[in-house]
Amino acid sequence: xxxxxxEMVDLASxxxxxxxxxxxxxxxxxxxxxxxxxxxxTALRDEFGFELxxxxxGVDYFPDKMEVVYEAxxxxxxxxxxxxxxxxxxxPMEVPSVTPVWPGAEFQERxxxxxxxxxxxxxxxxxxxxxWEGFAGHPLRKDWHEPFYEEDNKPLxxxxxxxxxxxxxxxxxxxxxxxxxQNFDPQEVRIDGEAPLYDTLQKYTTIDAGIKTDRVIVxxxxxHPSTHGVFRAAVxxxxxxxVSLKPVMGYLHRNHEKIGERNTFLQNMxxxxxxxxxxxxxxxxxxxxxxxxxxxxKVPERAEYLRVIMAELSRIQNHxxxxxxxxxxxxxxxxxALYAFEERELILDIFxxxxxxxxxxxYHRFGGVSRDLPAGVLEKIKGLVDERLPRKADEFDRFxxxxxxxxxxxxxxxxxxxxxxxxxxxxxxVLRASGVPYDVRRAQxxxxxxxxxxxxxxxxxxxxxxNYLIRLDEIxxxxxxxxxxxxxxxxGPINSQKPAYQVRVPAGEAYGRIEAPKGExxxxxxxxxxxxxxxxxxxxxxxxxxxxxxKMCVGTKIADFVAILGVIDIVLGELDR
Amino acid sequence: xxxxxxxxxxxxxxxDDLQHAVSITTLDRLYNWGRRWSVWPMMFGLACCAIEMIxxxxxxxxxxxxxxxxxxxxxxxxxLMIVAGTVTKKMIPAIVRLYNQMPEPKYVxxxxxxxxxxxxxxxxxxxVAGVDKFVPVDVYIPGCPPTPQALTAGLMKLQEKIDxxxxxxxxxxxxxxxxxxxxxxxxxxxxxxxxxxxxxxQLAAQxxxxxxxEAKE
Numbered sequence: 001x002x003x004x005x006x007e008m009v010d011l012a013s014x015x016x017x018x019x020x021x022x023x024x025x026x027x028x029x030x031x032x033x034x035x036x037x038x039x040x041x042t043a044l045r046d047e048f049g050f051e052l053x054x055x056x057x058g059v060d061y062f063p064d065k066m067e068v069v070y071e072a073x074x075x076x077x078x079x080x081x082x083x084x085x086x087x088x089x090x091x092p093m094e095v096p097s098v099t100p101v102w103p104g105a106e107f108q109e110r111x112x113x114x115x116x117x118x119x120x121x122x123x124x125x126x127x128x129x130x131x132w133e134g135f136a137g138h139p140l141r142k143d144w145h146e147p148f149y150e151e152d153n154k155p156l157x158x159x160x161x162x163x164x165x166x167x168x169x170x171x172x173x174x175x176x177x178x179x180x181x182q183n184f185d186p187q188e189v190r191i192d193g194e195a196p197l198y199d200t201l202q203k204y205t206t207i208d209a210g211i212k213t214d215r216v217i218v219x220x221x222x223x224h225p226s227t228h229g230v231f232r233a234a235v236x237x238x239x240x241x242x243v244s245l246k247p248v249m250g251y252l253h254r255n256h257e258k259i260g261e262r263n264t265f266l267q268n269m270x271x272x273x274x275x276x277x278x279x280x281x282x283x284x285x286x287x288x289x290x291x292x293x294x295x296x297x298k299v300p301e302r303a304e305y306l307r308v309i310m311a312e313l314s315r316i317q318n319h320x321x322x323x324x325x326x327x328x329x330x331x332x333x334x335x336x337a338l339y340a341f342e343e344r345e346l347i348l349d350i351f352x353x354x355x356x357x358x359x360x361x362x363y364h365r366f367g368g369v370s371r372d373l374p375a376g377v378l379e380k381i382k383g384l385v386d387e388r389l390p391r392k393a394d395e396f397d398r399f400x401x402x403x404x405x406x407x408x409x410x411x412x413x414x415x416x417x418x419x420x421x422x423x424x425x426x427x428x429x430v431l432r433a434s435g436v437p438y439d440v441r442r443a444q445x446x447x448x449x450x451x452x453x454x455x456x457x458x459x460x461x462x463x464x465x466x467n468y469l470i471r472l473d474e475i476x477x478x479x480x481x482x483x484x485x486x487x488x489x490x491x492g493p494i495n496s497q498k499p500a501y502q503v504r505v506p507a508g509e510a511y512g513r514i515e516a517p518k519g520e521x522x523x524x525x526x527x528x529x530x531x532x533x534x535x536x537x538x539x540x541x542x543x544x545x546x547x548x549x550x551k552m553c554v555g556t557k558i559a560d561f562v563a564i565l566g567v568i569d570i571v572l573g574e575l576d577r
Numbered sequence: 578x579x580x581x582x583x584x585x586x587x588x589x590x591x592x593d594d595l596q597h598a599v600s601i602t603t604l605d606r607l608y609n610w611g612r613r614w615s616v617w618p619m620m621f622g623l624a625c626c627a628i629e630m631i632x633x634x635x636x637x638x639x640x641x642x643x644x645x646x647x648x649x650x651x652x653x654x655x656x657l658m659i660v661a662g663t664v665t666k667k668m669i670p671a672i673v674r675l676y677n678q679m680p681e682p683k684y685v686x687x688x689x690x691x692x693x694x695x696x697x698x699x700x701x702x703x704x705v706a707g708v709d710k711f712v713p714v715d716v717y718i719p720g721c722p723p724t725p726q727a728l729t730a731g732l733m734k735l736q737e738k739i740d741x742x743x744x745x746x747x748x749x750x751x752x753x754x755x756x757x758x759x760x761x762x763x764x765x766x767x768x769x770x771x772x773x774x775x776x777x778x779q780l781a782a783q784x785x786x787x788x789x790x791e792a793k794e
Contacts, residue, residue, distance in 0.1 A: 131703065132667055136766035139702050146702035147767075168700065173780050177666075177699075177706050178767050184781040186769045193764050222671050225620050225650040229627070230668055251668040252624055254691075255701030262700075271697065277625035277722075341635035359625060359722060573624055 009048055009081055015040055022084060026294075026508020026527075029069075029082030034095060037085055041070075041101045049074045050081055051422050052438070053102035055511065055522050055539040056109060058116040062142035064089055066118055069524065070098070071511055071539075075422055075436055077443035082511065087118065097123035104425025107547045115140035115257075127196050130250035130576060134191035136181060139258055146258065147172050147179040153532045154262050197234060197246060204236040204244040215243060218558070222251045226329045226562045229572030233549070233561070240557045245550045249543075252576040260536035264502055265291055265527075266366070268536060272523075273360040275538060276574040278318050281310040281351065282516045284364035289446055290512030290523040291366050294505050300496050303368035304448045305489040309381060310354065310363060311514075312478040312485070316389060317344040318517035318569075319429075319471040319478075323396060326468065326566040330409050336400065343392050346384060353377045366503055368495030378486060385482040393475050401469065410464040413560050415567065416552050417462050424548035428519025428541050430568055433470040434462030440515035451488075452481045464560075467567035474517075502531050518542055518569050540574040605743050612656075612682070613736040614644035619655035621675065624662025626689040626722040633725035643732060652678040657735070658712075659728075663691035663698050664705040666768040670761050676712045677758045681749030684738075686731055687714045690721045697721065705768070712759060 011019040011030045018036045022029045032040050044050045050072035059067045065086050073080045087093045097120035099106045109120045110129040117138035120126055127133065137144045148168040150156050160166070169175050180186075198217070205215045221232035230251035236244040256275065260268045272287045273280035285307055292299065299307075324340030348358045353374050355361035363369055400406055416426065418435040431438055439456040441449040457473035459466035497503070507529040513522035519541025526535035545568050552568075553561050589601045622630060634640050634648065649655045652675045664672060676685070687708055690696030695706030708714060715738060718731035744750060748757075760771040769777065 132764045134765060146700060148700040148706075169706070173783065174777065176710065177695075177702075177704060178777075180765075180767055180777060180781045182781065184766065185778045186763070186765060186774045187778070189765050189769075191765055222668060223621055223650075223675060230623055230671075250703070251665060251671070252663060253665060253667065253703045254624075254663045254698040255703055259698065259701055274625055274697070277628060337631075338636055341632060342637070345632070345635070345637045358724065359628065 011040070011044075011083070014043070014047075019083070022082075026506060028509075029084060032083050032085050034085050034087060037096045038098065038101060040083070041098045044072055044081065044083075045101055048081070049076070051075055052427075053098065053104050053425050054080065054427070054513070054520055054544075055524060055537075056098075056105050056112065057524055057535075057537040057539070058112040058118060058140070059526055059535045059537075060089075060116060060140065060142045061086075062089070066093055066116060068095055068112060068118065069509075071522070071524075072102075073443070075438045075443075077438075079444060080511070091117065093118045094121050095119070096121050097126075099123055102425060103423050103551075104544060104547050107543065111543075114138070117141065125200055127200070130253040132193040132250070133196050134193050136179075139255070146255075147174070147177050152262065153530065154264055154267060197248060201234060201236050201244060201246060220561075221248075227565065228325070228570055229575075231565075231570060231572055231575065233565075235553075235558065235561065237558060240559070242553045242556055242558060242561060245553045245561070247546055247549050249546075249572075249576050252572040254577070256538060256577040257536055261533060263533075263536075264531045265505055265533060266501060266503060268533070269364065270360065270362045272538075273362055274573055275540065275577065276516065276518060276521070276542070276571045277359060278321060278571060279311075279314045279517050280359060280361045281307075281314040281363060282514060282521065284361065285311055285447070286512055286514045286516065286521040287523045287525075288364040288366055288512075289514060290510045290525045291503075291505060293510035293512055294508055294525060294527055295366060295503065296506075297367045298496050299368055299447075300493045301448075301490050302372075302492040303494045303496075305485050306354070306369050306373065306494065307364065307447055308449070308452075309482055309485050309489070310351065310361075312482045313347050313350060313381070313384075315478045315517040316475050316482075317347040319475050320344060320392075320396070322471055322566070322569050323400070323468065326563065327400065327406070329562045329566045330406065332405075336396075339392075339396070343389065346388070350377060350381055350384070353380075365495055365497070365499070367497035368493070370495075372494050378489070381482065382486050385479050385486065389479050390476070393472060393479070397472055401472070406468075407465070409560075409563060410468055413464045413556065413563065414552075415462055415464055415467055415564055416548055420548065420551060421462070424551065425544050426519070426548055428516070428545065428569075429457070429470050429474060430467060430519070430545060432457055433459045433466040433567075435460040440513055440520055444513075446512075446514055452484050454480050464563055464567055505529070505533075513539070516541055518571065518574070519545055538574070538577055540577060542568075542570040542572075542575040543577070546570055546575060608744055609740050609742060613739045615647075616643070616645050616657050616684070616732070616735065616739075617647045617649050617655050618645055618657040618659050619652055619675070619679070620648040620650040621658060622661045623664065623668065624691065626661035626692070629722045629725055630659055630661045630688065630728060633728045638725035638729060640729065640732070643729070643736070645732060652676075653680065655679055656682065657684045657686060659686045659688050660692040660708045660712075660714075661688045661722075663696065664708045665703045666705055666762075666764065667703060669705050669708075669711055669768065670764065672708065673711050673759050673761050677761075682742075682747065684715045684735055685712050686716045686718065686735060688718045688728060688731070689723055690719065693717045693719065711762065711770070 018033045052073045055071040068085045114128040218235045221227040222230040232248040234246045272283040320340040324337035327336035355363040421434045437456045454477045459470045505527040509526045511524045522539030524537040528534045687693045698704045763769045
C-alpha cells in the first residue's frame with residue numbers, strides 16, 4: 001500500500017542526535033536513544049498521533065546487545081511506526097518504562113523483565129509475570145538453555161543416534177525436565193513466590209476509618225469454572241465490591257517463543273495453531289503474513305480467498321462460543337453454549353474437510369495454503385453462510401438480546417470507555433464496542449480484505465451489553481464477507497511456492513498483524529538468514545487486552561468480574577503462550 | 578460391557594414365575610454397574626484439549642449417553658480428573674492439590690499428547706513431561722488434541738477398568754490406605770518434588786564437568 005506524505009514521519013529531523021534510522025539491512029524503523037525514550041514516546045503519541053502502542057517485545061542480539069522493539073499505530077489507520085531501544089548486554093540492563101505514556105505496555109514490559117531480565121525504570125509494578133518469582137534465570141536469553149536443551153537448531157540429529165531412540169530424559173542428570181544451581185539443596189531453600197503479589201495488594205486491605213473493618217483477598221482460579229482456563233485473579237474485596245485486582249498468569253506458559261527459536265520457520269506453523277486454539281486458521285495467517293513479508297513472496301488468488309473464508313468462518317464460531325459461554329457464566333447453565341457448539345461443529349466439519357483436523361488445522365503455508373478444498377465443500381460453505389448461519393444469528397438475537405436476565409446483568413455495566421481502551425492498547429471487539437472504529441482489516445488491509453464490502457462493527461456505550469451485541473454484529477459481517485468470497489473465488493493454484501520442509505528466509509525483521517477474532521494478533525519475526533528464526537514473538541490480543549482488567553473491574557461487583565472476563569474473550573493458550 | 582442381561586448372573590435357577598421380577602447377581606457387578614454409568618468428571622480444562630472435552634459433552638457427541646455429563650467444578654464431587662492439556666510446572670502444584678482433594682474412588686485420564694508425555698511442548702522449560710510424573714494415570718488418550726470420539730473411546734476403556742475392580746481388593750476399602758496423599762511439588766529455582774529432595778541434593782553436588790561428560794555419552 002502506498003504511503004501518503006502526511007503519514008510519513010521523519011523522527012530523525014524532529015529529534016536530531018536522539019533518534020536515527022535503523023539502517024541494518026532488512027530492518028526498518030527508528031533507533032531511539034535510551035535516555036530520551038519517554039520524551040520521544042510522548043511526542044509520538046501527542047504530536048504524531050500514534051495513540052495505540054500495539055507491541056512491545058525484547059530481542060537478544062547475543063553477545064553484545066539487547067533490544068526492545070515497539071510498534072505504535074494511529075487509530076485512524078495507516079502503517080505503523082517501529083522504534084527500538086538498545087542496551088549493552090551487561091547486567092543490570094535498564095530501559096525507561098513507557099507505561100506512563102501508554103499504560104498498555106505494563107504487562108508486556110513485565111514479560112520482557114521476566115523473560116529477558118531487562119529492568120524497566122519507573123514501572124509501576126515490575127514483577128515476573130509468566131514464570132514464578134524465584135525461578136532461576138531469564139529463559140529467553142540466548143545463553144540460557146532449558147533442561148532438555150540439545151542443540152541450537154532443529155531438525156535435531158541426535159534423536160535417533162545410530163538408529164536407536166534416545167529420550168530427552170536420559171541426557172539430563174535429573175532424568176527429568178529439571179536443572180538446579182550447583183550444590184543446590186532443596187530443603188534449605190524457602191522461596192515464597194506469592195509474597196510479591198500479596199505485597200502489592202496489601203495496601204488495599206487496611207482501612208483507616210476508626211472502625212475495625214477488613215477487606216478480604218479472594219483468589220479466583222487457576223481452577224475455576226468461569227476463568228476460561230487456568231487463569232487466576234487475586235481480588236481484594238470490600239463486601240462484594242472489587243477494590244483491586246491483579247491477574248496472575250503463566251499457568252499455561254508453554255514456552256512457544258523459546259521453542260519457536262529452535263524450530264525451523266515452517267515447524268512453527270503447527271505451534272501457532274495452539275496459541276488461540278479456537279482460531280487456528282487466523283493464527284496461521286498472522287504468522288505466514290510475517291514470514292511472507294520477509295521472504296517477499298506473493299500469494300495466489302485462490303489461496304487468498306481460501307484464507308479469507310477460513311478466517312471468517314473461524315471468527316463466526318469464536319463469537320458464537322463467546323456468547324454461549326458468556327451466558328454460561330451468567331448462570332444460564334449450558335443451554336446457550338450447546339446451541340453455539342451445534343453451529344461450531346458444522347464449521348469444524350469444513351475445517352476438517354479442508355485441512356484434515358478439526359481444531360489444529362495447520363492450514364497455511366508460506367505463499368499459500370496446504371490443500372485445496374475437496375469436492376463439494378464449497379457448496380457446503382455456501383449453504384452455511386447463505387442459509388443456516390444467518391438464521392442462527394437471528395435466532396441467538398431473538399432468544400437472548402431482549403432477555404430480561406441478560407439485560408439486567410449486562411446493560412449499563414461499564415467495561416471501558418474509548419479513551420482508556422486506546423491508552424491500554426486494547427484491540428478487537430472490546431475496543432470497537434467502546435466506540436473506536438479500529439479494525440486491522442480496514443485500518444491496514446492485509447490479504448484481499450480491501451475487495452470486500454463489509455462494515456466495521458461499532459457500538460458506542462462500552463458496556464457489557466454492547467460487548468455482547470458487537471459479537472452478533474461481527475458474526476453478521478463475517479457472514480457477508482464469506483458470502484462474497486464464495487461467489488468470487490477463482491480456480492487456480494493454491495501456493496506460489498514449491499512445497500518444501502525448509503524455506504530460505506532472508507535476514508531482517510517483519511511484523512505481520514491480522515484482525516483475529518480477539519483483537520490484533522501480531523507476529524514479530526527476526527531472521528538471520530538461517531533455517532530458524534532468531535526471534536519469534538507473538539503479540540497476543542488476549543494478553544494485551546487483559547492489561548486493563550484491573551481498570552475495568554475496580555468498583556464493580558465480583559459477579560460482574562466474571563462477565564467482564566467473559567467479554568474480553570481470553571484464551572489461555574494465547575495469553576500465556 | 579455389562580448390560581442388564583449380563584448383570585443377572587445365572588447359576589441360580591430363577592423360577593419361571595419370578596423371571597423379570599427377581600435378579601440374582603454379585604455385589605461387585607451391581608456396584609461396578611452403578612459406578613461405570615455415573616462417572617462424574619471434574620470441570621477442569623488446562624488447554625486446547627479442554628475444548629474438545631467440551632465438544633464431547635455437547636450435542637453431537639453427547640457424553641451423557643455414558644452417564645458422564647455431570648461435570649463438577651469442585652474436586653470434592655468428582656470421580657474423574659480428565660487432565661486435558663499441557664501440564665506446566667507452575668500449574669502442577671494446583672493439579673496435585675486437586676487430586677488430593679478428590680474422594681476415592683478416583684480416576685485420572687491423561688487426555689492428549691501433552692498430558693501423556695509433554696507432547697509438542699515437551700522441551701519447554703515450564704512444561705512437565707507428562708502428568709504421570711506426579712499423579713497415577715488410568716487411561717492415556719493419544720492425539721493433539723484427541724477428537725471427541727477418541728475421548729469417548731478412552732472413557733469406555735475406563736469403564737472396562739471399573740468393571741474389573743472388586744470391592745474386596747480396591748484400595749479405598751483397605752485399612753489405612755485412605756491417607757496416601759501425594760506431596761505437593763514446590764516451586765523453587767525449578768520444580769521440586771518433595772519425594773526427590775535427597776536425590777536432587779546429591780545430583781546437584783556433582784561437579785559440572787561430570788555433567789558435561791554424562792551429557793555427551
